[in-house]
Amino acid sequence: MLLTITTTHYPATDLGYLLHKNPARLQTIDVAYGQAYVFYPEATPERCTAALLLDIDPIGLVRTHRGPAGEGFALEQYVNDRPYVASSFLSAALAKAFNTALNGTCKDRPELPDTLLPLEATVAALPAAGPEQLRRLFEPLGYAIETEAHPLDPTEPAWGDSRYVTLRLRHPALRLGELLSHLYVLVPVLDRGDKHYWISQEEVEKLLRRGGEWLPRHPEREFITRRYLRFAEYVNPTLERLLVGEEPEAGEEPAEVPADAAQHAPAAADPAENAVDPPSPVAANLPTAKRNLHDLRLDRVAAEIRRLGAKRVLDLGCGEGKLTRRLLSIPQVEHVLALDVSWRELQRAQERLHVAEMSPRQRERLTLAQGSLLYHDPRLAGYDAAAVVEVIEHLDESRLAAFEQVVFARARPGAVFVTTPNADYNQRYETLAAGQFRHQDHRFEWTRAEFAAWAAGVAGRHGYRLRLEPLGPEDADVGAPSQLAVFEAE
Ligand code: SAH
Numbered sequence: 001m002l003l004t005i006t007t008t009h010y011p012a013t014d015l016g017y018l019l020h021k022n023p024a025r026l027q028t029i030d031v032a033y034g035q036a037y038v039f040y041p042e043a044t045p046e047r048c049t050a051a052l053l054l055d056i057d058p059i060g061l062v063r064t065h066r067g068p069a070g071e072g073f074a075l076e077q078y079v080n081d082r083p084y085v086a087s088s089f090l091s092a093a094l095a096k097a098f099n100t101a102l103n104g105t106c107k108d109r110p111e112l113p114d115t116l117l118p119l120e121a122t123v124a125a126l127p128a129a130g131p132e133q134l135r136r137l138f139e140p141l142g143y144a145i146e147t148e149a150h151p152l153d154p155t156e157p158a159w160g161d162s163r164y165v166t167l168r169l170r171h172p173a174l175r176l177g178e179l180l181s182h183l184y185v186l187v188p189v190l191d192r193g194d195k196h197y198w199i200s201q202e203e204v205e206k207l208l209r210r211g212g213e214w215l216p217r218h219p220e221r222e223f224i225t226r227r228y229l230r231f232a233e234y235v236n237p238t239l240e241r242l243l244v245g246e247e248p249e250a251g252e253e254p255a256e257v258p259a260d261a262a263q264h265a266p267a268a269a270d271p272a273e274n275a276v277d278p279p280s281p282v283a284a285n286l287p288t289a290k291r292n293l294h295d296l297r298l299d300r301v302a303a304e305i306r307r308l309g310a311k312r313v314l315d316l317g318c319g320e321g322k323l324t325r326r327l328l329s330i331p332q333v334e335h336v337l338a339l340d341v342s343w344r345e346l347q348r349a350q351e352r353l354h355v356a357e358m359s360p361r362q363r364e365r366l367t368l369a370q371g372s373l374l375y376h377d378p379r380l381a382g383y384d385a386a387a388v389v390e391v392i393e394h395l396d397e398s399r400l401a402a403f404e405q406v407v408f409a410r411a412r413p414g415a416v417f418v419t420t421p422n423a424d425y426n427q428r429y430e431t432l433a434a435g436q437f438r439h440q441d442h443r444f445e446w447t448r449a450e451f452a453a454w455a456a457g458v459a460g461r462h463g464y465r466l467r468l469e470p471l472g473p474e475d476a477d478v479g480a481p482s483q484l485a486v487f488e489a490e
Helices: 014-019 058-063 088-097 131-141 176-190 201-211 221-229 232-243 271-275 293-308 322-328 343-352 360-364 397-411 423-428 448-462
Strands: 002-007 027-031 034-043 048-056 117-127 144-151 161-174 312-316 335-340 366-370 385-389 415-421 464-471 482-489
Touching: 002 014, 002 176, 014 034, 014 048, 014 176, 027 088, 034 088, 048 088, 088 176, 117 176, 131 144, 131 161, 131 176, 161 176, 176 201, 176 221, 201 221, 201 232, 221 232, 232 343, 232 366, 293 322, 293 385, 293 415, 293 464, 293 482, 312 322, 322 335, 322 343, 322 385, 335 343, 343 366, 360 366, 385 397, 397 448, 415 423, 448 464, 448 482
Parallel strands: 312 335, 312 385, 335 366, 385 415
Antiparallel strands: 002 048, 002 117, 027 034, 034 048, 117 161, 144 161, 415 482, 464 482
16 A cells, blocks of 8 residues: 655655655654555655555454454455555554644644645555546545556456556645545545444544544535444534534544534524513513414514415525424425434434325425535525524624525525524513523524624625514514514525
């Protein structure tokens, strides 16, 4: 197994500083089940190549029961591809040999890790399902790729090519740490033979640490997460943590985290808010006060969508699917895409909407999807209307510009309905201390003026007409408890 990394950045021998490996010396590093060697086949100011050669001991693998299970044939434990192919062993060796570069640090030349370099990497003996798969994985990261097929046996051309290829990646301007993190995650993803090696919660932390920067935006993030973890129960909670941009556990050795990573997910639908629904004299006199505030919002938005005649509708941040249920009861609605970042909420939605018991026709009307509103998602294009009910206040205020791009610039539904609490009203909640939010996961709560200013900006920037409405019984001084912005494409 051989990995080479080449740069033509001047002086190219800076690669030695970056990798923390002297170009003049051959270095040997002990890794699990073998040895890794780092050496430089060329090291001039114009061009420098570092090579990582991995020598795995197949007998060592067998002794420690980490080799293939041996169900194939009698000698499979001894005659197999493990010592030769690029696999999770390469990732482990990479992390050990080039630890500082992978972490983006360089003691001697602190500016170097952030320098964008022209980089080329070659990985020999990569098991891949074909060049198309390699393109899907590497091209979205900005690489130009070339693959070289290898015949199974050069003396038997009729046998055709083996499933192992040599992959050459070229990037015009990339940080070295990024290249290493891409390889660290994607090489094991390609290796289907690597069963049962990746099974611990620790791997989740490694994936979050190495992939956190780029994986959420990668169009193949689900495939990559599933293949990297190879253990279904971790996949969706991990995807959720990646999509909300959660930092991995700090420290060199990842600490154990609770198996149910989904517990970090924000809870749905603001129960606290309903719990503190005001015993206000104004509200008590109005018929709407009998319904809780949340039902009122959902009914209002569903009514607007019905009035609009929308056929294809997005329920963004759908939670357990309370709005989706209302939307599916509108005959004109042909399809609902209900999206949430939280796997737990989606599971709940699946149960509450009785998806398993739906008729095939009903089922075709609904798609439940995991995704984040902070990353462009092509699945969201082509809809007549989008509802974003009590969701924006769960996003960090600094990420609202990304949300705006995803929904109003890229997905561009015909109409968008956004609801959020009215912070002016909070003083009417007796149990809510001044400055306190209605729900622990709220990142902000806006006054009517703040919401109006944001909504007007969005409408103006993206060509939508805007209408603002109070939601719930109105108080003369502080307005209604909740507020709705209706955006209609011009
Ligand atoms: N709209 C639903 C749920 C509101 S609670 C209702 O009105 O009943 C807020 C929801 O937003 C939660 O389900 C939460 O998981 C989801 N959410 C939070 N951040 C998100 C993000 N970045 N992308 C998509 N959904 C998100």
